[in-house]
Every structure is written in C-alpha cells, then in structure tokens.
Amino acid sequence: MTDEKRHAEEAASQHRPRAKRRTRQRSVIQRVLLEANRPLSPHDILQAAQATAPGLGIATVYRAIHTMITEGLLVAVEIPGEAPRYETAGKEHHHHFQCRTCDDIFDIQGCLPAIQQLAPKGFRLEGHQVVLYGVCPPCTGMPA
Amino acid sequence: MTDEKRHAEEAASQHRPRAKRRTRQRSVIQRVLLEANRPLSPHDILQAAQATAPGLGIATVYRAIHTMITEGLLVAVEIPGEAPRYETAGKEHHHHFQCRTCDDIFDIQGCLPAIQQLAPKGFRLEGHQVVLYGVCPPCTGMPA
DNA sequence: ACTTTATTAATAAGAAAATATCAATTAGTC
DNA sequence: GACTAATTGATATTTTCTTATTAATAAAGT
Numbered sequence: 001m002t003d004e005k006r007h008a009e010e011a012a013s014q015h016r017p018r019a020k021r022r023t024r025q026r027s028v029i030q031r032v033l034l035e036a037n038r039p040l041s042p043h044d045i046l047q048a049a050q051a052t053a054p055g056l057g058i059a060t061v062y063r064a065i066h067t068m069i070t071e072g073l074l075v076a077v078e079i080p081g082e083a084p085r086y087e088t089a090g091k092e093h094h095h096h097f098q099c100r101t102c103d104d105i106f107d108i109q110g111c112l113p114a115i116q117q118l119a120p121k122g123f124r125l126e127g128h129q130v131v132l133y134g135v136c137p138p139c140t141g142m143p144a
Numbered sequence: 145m146t147d148e149k150r151h152a153e154e155a156a157s158q159h160r161p162r163a164k165r166r167t168r169q170r171s172v173i174q175r176v177l178l179e180a181n182r183p184l185s186p187h188d189i190l191q192a193a194q195a196t197a198p199g200l201g202i203a204t205v206y207r208a209i210h211t212m213i214t215e216g217l218l219v220a221v222e223i224p225g226e227a228p229r230y231e232t233a234g235k236e237h238h239h240h241f242q243c244r245t246c247d248d249i250f251d252i253q254g255c256l257p258a259i260q261q262l263a264p265k266g267f268r269l270e271g272h273q274v275v276l277y278g279v280c281p282p283c284t285g286m287p288a
Numbered sequence: 289a290c291t292t293t294a295t296t297a298a299t300a301a302g303a304a305a306a307t308a309t310c311a312a313t314t315a316g317t318c
Numbered sequence: 319g320a321c322t323a324a325t326t327g328a329t330a331t332t333t334t335c336t337t338a339t340t341a342a343t344a345a346a347g348t
Contacts, residue, residue: 021295023296025295055297056297057297058297058298059337059338062335063296063337078224078225079224080273080275081222083336108264114256117254118256118274118276120252122280122281123278123280123281126277126278127276127277129277130259130262130273130274130275131272132262132267132272134267135270137266140266163315166316167324167325167326186305186306199326200327203306203307203308203326203329204327206305227304227306
C-alpha cells in the first residue's frame with residue numbers, strides 16, 4: 001500500500017513535479033542567448049550551442065525556449081515575414097534592425113515618442129514596433 | 145503544314161502565350177482589393193470574393209495574387225507573426241495598424257523622418273517599417 | 289552509490305501556408 | 319457557333335516550422 005499512499009499524497013499536493021533540473025543543455029542554451037545579446041532563432045541557438053554541447057537536439061532547444069519564456073527569462077521577437085527569434089527578457093523598450101544580407105536581427109536603442117501621433121482618430125493605440133532594414137556592420141565589410 | 149508553320153512562328157516569337165484573359169474571377173478579386181483599401185489576406189480575399197463569385201477556389205486567389213504582383217498591381221504587406229496580406233500598389237509611403245481584437249490591418253498615413261536617426265553607427269539604413277497595435281474603431285464599439 | 293523520474297536525442301507526426309496537378313470550364317478568336 | 323488554349327476548382331503535395339513520442343540518459347535526493 002506504500003505506493004498507493006505515495007500516489008495519493010502526490011495527487012493531494014496538486015501533482016507537484018519533483019523539481020526543475022539544471023541540465024547542461026539548458027545552461028548552454030541560456031548562456032548562448034545571454035552572450036548573443038540579440039534575438040536568435042531556434043536554429044541559431046542550436047548552431048551556437050552545439051559548439052559547447054555536441055549532439056544537442058532541436059527539440060531540446062524548443063523545450064528550453066518554452067521553459068525560459070514561462071519563467072520570464074526570454075521574450076519572442078517577431079519580425080515581418082520571418083520565423084520568431086528569441087532574446088533575453090528585461091531589456092528596456094527598444095526596436096530591431098534586420099540585415100538584408102545575413103538576415104540577422106540586432107537590437108536598436110531609442111524610440112520615437114512622436115509615434116503616438118500616428119494613430120488616426122478612433123484608433124486606440126496600445127503598442128508599436130519599428131523594424132529597420134539595411135546592412136549590418138559585418139556585412140558592409142567592417143571588421144566588427 | 146499550317147499547324148507546323150504556326151508553331152514555328154510561335155516558337156520564333158519567344159514562346160509568347162496567346163494572351164492574358166480577363167476572367168470573372170480575376171475581376172472580382174481585383175475589385176475586392178480596390179474596395180477594401182487595406183491589406184487583405186488570401187483568405188480574406190477568398191471570403192469577400194465568394195460573395196460575388198460563388199465557388200471561387202483558394203488556388204485561384206493565390207494565382208491572381210501572383211499575377212497581380214507581377215503586373216505591379218499589388219504589393220505584399222508583411223506583419224510580424226502573421227501571414228502576408230496584400231494591398232493595391234502605388235500608394236505613397238505609409239505604415240500599418242493591426243487591431244488586436246479582429247486582427248485586421250489598416251493603412252496609417254504619415255511617417256517619422258526622425259526614424260533615420262535610429263540606426264547606430266556602422267549600420268547602413270535602407271528602409272523601415274512601423275506597425276501600430278491597438279483596437280480599431282469598429283472593435284471599440286464605434287459604428288464605423 | 290542507488291533510486292527515481294525529469295530530461296534528452298532522434299525522429300515521427302502535426303499544423304499551416306503555399307504550390308502543383310489535372311480534368312473541366314470558358315475567354316478570346318476565327 | 320466552333321475552336322483552342324488559358325484559366326479554374328478541387329484536391330494532393332510540398333514546404334517550413336513546431337510539437338509529440340519514446341527509449342535512453344542523467345540530475346537530485348537518500
């Protein structure tokens with residue numbers, strides 16, 4: 001009856017999972033995102049993380065992304081016509097730049113308060129997003 | 145030999161297709177886009193056009209979109225996290241508003257020249273896009 | 289070290305958008 | 319009105335991205 005009793009207790013304790021484990025894969029993924037300091041796609045993350053964690057699978061990347069979003073560590077960055085990227089949460093309001101050569105996304109500081117004036121009468125403005133397009137420093141031939 | 149001669153002529157004339165036909169379906173699709181005066185998704189177009197052209201298929205909508213883009217009558221409008229919409233070409237530079245209630249996209253007149261200052265040093269700025277989010281007049285309870 | 293079970297890697301499956309296929313239809317021409 | 323080929327409608331297929339499955343692995347507690 002020991003098993004049954006334990007099961008009953010677990011059920012009573014609202015199906016509490018043992019605990020979140022701190023795995024090597026998840027640590028590597030987190031570090032990759034912190035060091036990149038710009039939005040990365042799941043594939044970007046996989047590529048970068050595999051340097052430190054060989055054999056890492058794409059499913060694990062997606063699972064880690066979901067977990068980290070739930071924990072408030074990551075936010076999704078949506079760029080027109082592109083699959084979502086992800087970057088570390090907590091940054092102050094900012095926008096993004098997409099390089100037309102390498103397709104990478106970069107953070108852009110600053111905003112335009114005047115943007116509040118663009119909404120026509122009758123439209124309730126709740127938020128906005130600015131995306132700049134062009135060529136990033138590396139792709140223009142600059143060292144870094 | 146009449147047939148062979150005609151074929152030869154056609155081949156010589158660079159495989160010229162007989163002509164673009166002005167079909168009922170394509171006319172209806174074009175009218176829908178003109179009257180909407182805002183970006184529509186292929187599904188939006190299908191829905192609206194079926195009122196006038198019962199039995200219209202989604203494939204025809206996609207084909208018409210491609211044709212019209214090639215002819216310079218339409219342009220694609222990409223909104224973050226959304227499938228592309230399409231609107232009539234030739235409008236002057238403008239941006240878009242997405243309603244968080246109905247997901248519809250609306251044209252927004254005006255722009256922000258100061259946006260040119262947002263690109264950091266080293267980034268070659270070639271274009272930009274602004275998307276406003278909020279609630280459109282109909283969804284706020286306004287008649288129209 | 290041993291046990292438990294959350295986590296992983298590999299891959300199948302799913303979801304959504306767009307395209308290809310093909311017999312039937314129809315616009316444009318004679 | 320008849321003819322020819324572009325076009326259509328219905329549907330299968332492809333493509334891309336994401337999630338589910340499952341046996342094997344490996345954290346964390348004892």
